[in-house]
Amino acid sequence: MTIAGRIVSGWYEHDEKSNEILVHFVLRTEKGKEKVVITSPIRPYFFVEKRNLSKLLSAINSITPDHFIEEGNFRSSVSSEDLAKISVSHPKLVEKVRDFVGPEYCYEADIPFVRRLM
Secondary structure, three states: OOOOOEEEEEEEEEEOOOOEEEEEEEEEEOOEEEEEEEEOOOOOEEEEEHHHHHHHHHHHHHHOOOEEEEEEEEEOOOOOOEEEEEEEOOHHHHHHHHHHHOHHHEEOOOOOHHHHHO
16 A cells, blocks of 8 residues: 655654554645554664674663674764664663663664654
């Protein structure tokens, strides 16, 4: 199903039964406003500098043992640091980890989850 329109607003909720994140979008279409609900195709994520990863890992584990670390070819466009991608199970955990370890160690942790999907 394809719906053409402009996104007016969006929010997410965590489905406890399926343990999935459902994303709600309200679109302005030719027919008026329509609501669309999708299951998020991605997990919430942020980046940390690889050189700080081992130092931050115990803090990340204390907040959320359910995380996934991807050490691909990620690089900061600002500082040209090599980065590791940390994916977590819930969008609120990105904010918790960022606040706990310090925003100076995190990249893209301030982007609202729904905006990543827009």
